[in-house]
Amino acid sequence: xxxxxxxxxxxxAFGLGGVTTMLTARRVIHMVLALSLSFLAIAGxxxxxxxxxxxxxxxxxxxxxxxxxxxxxxxxxxxxGLETEPKSxxxxxxxxxxxxxxxxxxxxxxxxxAVAGTRFARSPFASDEPVDAAAIGGLLLSSRYLLPFEVISxxxxxxxxxxxxxxxxxxxxxxxxxxxxxxxGTSPAEPxxxxxxxxxxxxxxxxxxxxRDTGESGQHVEKEAQLVGAVREANRE
Amino acid sequence: MxxxxxxxxxxxxxxLFVLGLFGALTRxxxxxxxxxxxxMLNAANINLVALSRFLPGGAENARLPHPSLAGDFSATLGQxxxxxxxxxxxxxxxxxxxxxxxxxxxKASPNVDEMDSLKR
Amino acid sequence: MNAIWLPEVIVLAGAIGTLAFGLAARRSKxxxxxxxxxxLITVVVALLPTVGLIGTVEEGFAGAFRIDGxxxxxxxxxxIGTGLxxxxxxxxxSDGVPPQYLAEYAAxxxxxxxxxxxIAAAADLLLLFLGLELLSISSYVLVGLxxxxxxxxxxxxxxxxxxxxxxxxxxxxxxxAIGLTGTTDVxxxxxxxxxxxxxxxxxxxxxxxxxFLIVGAFYKLASVPFYMWxxxxxxxxxxxxxxxxxxxxxxxxxxxxxxxxLGSFAWVAWEAQPNVIKxxxxxxxxxxxxxxxxxxxVGNVLALKARDVKxxxxxxxxxxxxYLIIPLAAVNPMMIDQIVFYLLAxxxxxVGIFAVIDQVGxxxxxxxLSAFSGLYHRAPLVAWAxxxxxxxxxGIPLTMGFFGKLNILLGAVWGGHxxxxxxxxxxxxISYVYYFAVLKQVFMRPGTTxxxxxxxxxxxxxxxLAVLGTLLGSLFPGEVMRTMQQAFDAVxxxxxxxxxx
Numbered sequence: 001x002x003x004x005x006x007x008x009x010x011x012x013a014f015g016l017g018g019v020t021t022m023l024t025a026r027r028v029i030h031m032v033l034a035l036s037l038s039f040l041a042i043a044g045x046x047x048x049x050x051x052x053x054x055x056x057x058x059x060x061x062x063x064x065x066x067x068x069x070x071x072x073x074x075x076x077x078x079x080x081g082l083e084t085e086p087k088s089x090x091x092x093x094x095x096x097x098x099x100x101x102x103x104x105x106x107x108x109x110x111x112x113x114a115v116a117g118t119r120f121a122r123s124p125f126a127s128d129e130p131v132d133a134a135a136i137g138g139l140l141l142s143s144r145y146l147l148p149f150e151v152i153s154x155x156x157x158x159x160x161x162x163x164x165x166x167x168x169x170x171x172x173x174x175x176x177x178x179x180x181x182x183x184x185g186t187s188p189a190e191p192x193x194x195x196x197x198x199x200x201x202x203x204x205x206x207x208x209x210x211x212r213d214t215g216e217s218g219q220h221v222e223k224e225a226q227l228v229g230a231v232r233e234a235n236r237e
Numbered sequence: 238m239x240x241x242x243x244x245x246x247x248x249x250x251x252x253l254f255v256l257g258l259f260g261a262l263t264r265x266x267x268x269x270x271x272x273x274x275x276x277m278l279n280a281a282n283i284n285l286v287a288l289s290r291f292l293p294g295g296a297e298n299a300r301l302p303h304p305s306l307a308g309d310f311s312a313t314l315g316q317x318x319x320x321x322x323x324x325x326x327x328x329x330x331x332x333x334x335x336x337x338x339x340x341x342x343x344k345a346s347p348n349v350d351e352m353d354s355l356k357r
Numbered sequence: 358m359n360a361i362w363l364p365e366v367i368v369l370a371g372a373i374g375t376l377a378f379g380l381a382a383r384r385s386k387x388x389x390x391x392x393x394x395x396x397l398i399t400v401v402v403a404l405l406p407t408v409g410l411i412g413t414v415e416e417g418f419a420g421a422f423r424i425d426g427x428x429x430x431x432x433x434x435x436x437i438g439t440g441l442x443x444x445x446x447x448x449x450x451s452d453g454v455p456p457q458y459l460a461e462y463a464a465x466x467x468x469x470x471x472x473x474x475x476i477a478a479a480a481d482l483l484l485l486f487l488g489l490e491l492l493s494i495s496s497y498v499l500v501g502l503x504x505x506x507x508x509x510x511x512x513x514x515x516x517x518x519x520x521x522x523x524x525x526x527x528x529x530x531x532x533x534a535i536g537l538t539g540t541t542d543v544x545x546x547x548x549x550x551x552x553x554x555x556x557x558x559x560x561x562x563x564x565x566x567x568x569f570l571i572v573g574a575f576y577k578l579a580s581v582p583f584y585m586w587x588x589x590x591x592x593x594x595x596x597x598x599x600x601x602x603x604x605x606x607x608x609x610x611x612x613x614x615x616x617x618x619l620g621s622f623a624w625v626a627w628e629a630q631p632n633v634i635k636x637x638x639x640x641x642x643x644x645x646x647x648x649x650x651x652x653x654x655v656g657n658v659l660a661l662k663a664r665d666v667k668x669x670x671x672x673x674x675x676x677x678x679x680y681l682i683i684p685l686a687a688v689n690p691m692m693i694d695q696i697v698f699y700l701l702a703x704x705x706x707x708v709g710i711f712a713v714i715d716q717v718g719x720x721x722x723x724x725x726l727s728a729f730s731g732l733y734h735r736a737p738l739v740a741w742a743x744x745x746x747x748x749x750x751x752g753i754p755l756t757m758g759f760f761g762k763l764n765i766l767l768g769a770v771w772g773g774h775x776x777x778x779x780x781x782x783x784x785x786x787i788s789y790v791y792y793f794a795v796l797k798q799v800f801m802r803p804g805t806t807x808x809x810x811x812x813x814x815x816x817x818x819x820x821x822l823a824v825l826g827t828l829l830g831s832l833f834p835g836e837v838m839r840t841m842q843q844a845f846d847a848v849x850x851x852x853x854x855x856x857x858x
Contacts, residue, residue, distance in 0.1 A: 015249070074268050111251035129308075151484065159331050165335075166510075267514065271521065293538075321487065355593055
């Protein structure tokens with residue numbers, strides 16, 4: 001067994017081990033750590049394949065950025081203080097695990113059939129030389145791949161704007177109460193703190209809330225939110 | 238690289254894809270579902286990098302002055318496409334987590350099976 | 358060389374300009390409203406060079422970017438759809454979207470349209486993928502824009518999760534296709550596959566790649582393997598965004614499927630065994646036909662029990678995706694014309710209906726069927742317009758939708774797919790039931806209020822334009838079809854293959 005093959009099997013074992021740990025772990029944070037191990041092993045595979053630059057990118061983007069982002073995501077969304085999946089039904093998942101298992105197994109059978117049944121022929125011109133990062137840069141600036149290069153920048157711009165728009169907590173002072181009501185559906189919740197310049201908005205909010213029946217559904221909440229928004233707008237000007 | 242080595246890589250990536258799909262379908266926490274989807278995208282990248290080392294399509298495709306350049310071109314192309322996939326994946330995770338935070342603000346749950354307000 | 362990229366550049370510039378404008382005018386409500394108008398102007402300006410390019414067949418960026426009849430037809434569909442959606446969004450600005458995000462709302466609609474236009478113009482698998490992502494990521498955010506509304510954020514979350522899964526499936530298929538052929542060019546992928554002995558060796562993997570790609574692309578169409586997101590997302594999204602998803606997003610998905618299927622795969626023929634020639638199209642037809650049949654059945658049957666109108670239209674759009682796929686299964690000389698004509702009929706009727714849904718929903722605070730009761734007494738003209746749209750969608754004879762379905766039906770018969778043709782007729786009849794349920798509320802049920810329903814300028818414009826378009830298509834279907842065939846010769850798509858197949 002050559003060194004390359006040995007390295008492949010070690011890395012592949014780490015990669016699959018990480019994934020299986022993810023699938024069996026209880027604590028969400030352990031799942032993320034297990035997955036970061038998988039991402040690291042995949043970076044090793046890239047280096048083995050002569051894709052050094054890609055390996056480095058993989059470590060920076062996946063093990064670095066995305067895993068940390070995921071940890072932040074988990075810390076920002078604690079579930080009742082517990083970060084574990086409930087012990088009562090840990091394996092039941094969100095949909096029928098049996099269906100998911102059959103789907104995955106069937107898909108793997110098809111992929112295995114296709115890959116193992118193919119006699120791959122290597123072209124005499126194929127190369128195993130490591131690829132220079134400069135070559136990738138050159139390709140990105142060639143006339144053909146310039147356009148995709150531009151488009152990916154637009155995609156990232158949209159993702160940036162979109163993430164800000166969605167995640168920004170822009171109305172925590174007034175809309176917070178509206179959201180709490182909509183969520184609970186019953187008693188109008190009082191926000192814990194009221195800033196002086198928004199007192200009027202809150203008064204409007206409370207009037208609107210008390211005017212409704214308690215059992216009403218969320219359809220008025222939107223109008224109420226508009227009302228509150230209008231008052232806030234007026235306060236600003 | 239020999240054909241059997243290529244096959245190892247392709248089977249590994251197939252396993253990764255399938256396990257990622259299984260995780261995406263069964264995990265409850267949204268963050269984990271997103272990361273499982275990242276695994277599926279990683280599987281695609283391994284395919285690209287491994288297959289581009291093999292040039293099964295032949296040398297005449299690349300519109301290159303000399304076929305001996307085709308191997309390097311193919312390897313570079315495979316890795317470039319993989320880079321694009323990584324960028325797209327990062328963008329998707331960012332938007333996904335932002336959507337999760339927006340959802341969590343209203344419902345205080347990161348779990349997929351509790352996203353059930355839309356029914357009928 | 359013509360400026361073949363001008364429409365895309367205008368939309369991009371307009372989107373960034375709208376964003377910048379919104380940033381500058383963040384504090385003022387009147388100025389934020391202007392952002393929507395700016396986006397609308399962008400769409401109209403982008404229409405001019407698109408119309409000017411009609412008849413051009415040209416490649417740019419070393420073949421990655423291609424303008425031909427197919428591209429321009431879809432560009433027009435996407436731009437018209439986006440313009441109408443912007444008109445709805447402009448008047449529906451109180452539809453739960455926080456007022457400070459109006460500029461982002463408009464800009465994201467433009468970015469999404471840009472993604473669709475890039476899909477239509479791409480002859481490169483990588484560019485197709487990125488256009489798809491641009492469209493998807495913009496749509497995720499658009500769906501979640503009603504930030505104080507649980508349903509909207511939940512819909513966004515579901516859309517991201519299912520969409521990202523579909524992306525991964527698409528990328529996995531793409532990795533096989535690009536890796537095996539060593540090129541990203543859609544046409545060169547097809548030519549490499551047609552090389553002697555290539556399919557015999559790699560056929561299995563390429564079929565796997567094809568199905569992964571198609572399944573990933575069908576997600577945008579909301580057709581069967583990936584339709585589950587549609588009801589929730591359609592229901593939770595702001596109504597204008599729902600209209601966008603039902604029309605523009607679906608048209609873009611169709612452009613993606615057509616480019617991929619007809620550009621790379623459909624025409625590949627190979628010698629499977631000595632003296633046995635197989636071709637990709639006839640090998641894949643049964644599967645595509647099955648997906649189409651399932652979409653028609655699932656969509657129309659599930660729509661029967663929907664009480665929420667937006668949810669009903671989600672299922673209806675699944676069914677329409679099924680109709681749209683039929684020409685791909687039943688390959689015939691006019692398949693692309695059938696798809697484009699049907700998409701146009703579907704787009705006009707749907708945008709009109711969603712304009713009404715938006716206005717009624719905001720007036721009544723509910724999207725339940727009963728919100729439409731007595732609409733005839735409240736707004737008689739709009740009720741008649743609604744009748745026209747529903748008749749067209751249902752395919753009642755002598756409407757535009759009928760001629761669209763007739764074309765598809767004739768194509769299916771021509772291609773020998775009698776089962777699909779039969780299913781098209783049967784499921785259309787099923788669809789009468791739920792379309793009629795809405796009409797019954799509008800015309801026959803007394804409403805809780807007789808107060809006249811005022812329609813704002815934008816919504817009224819959308820309805821009027823949709824009525825005009827549908828009437829034109831209903832009265833002169835032959836002329837519309839002929840004009841389309843002359844202006845957007847679909848065969849141009851295969852210009853690159855001339856003399857080589």
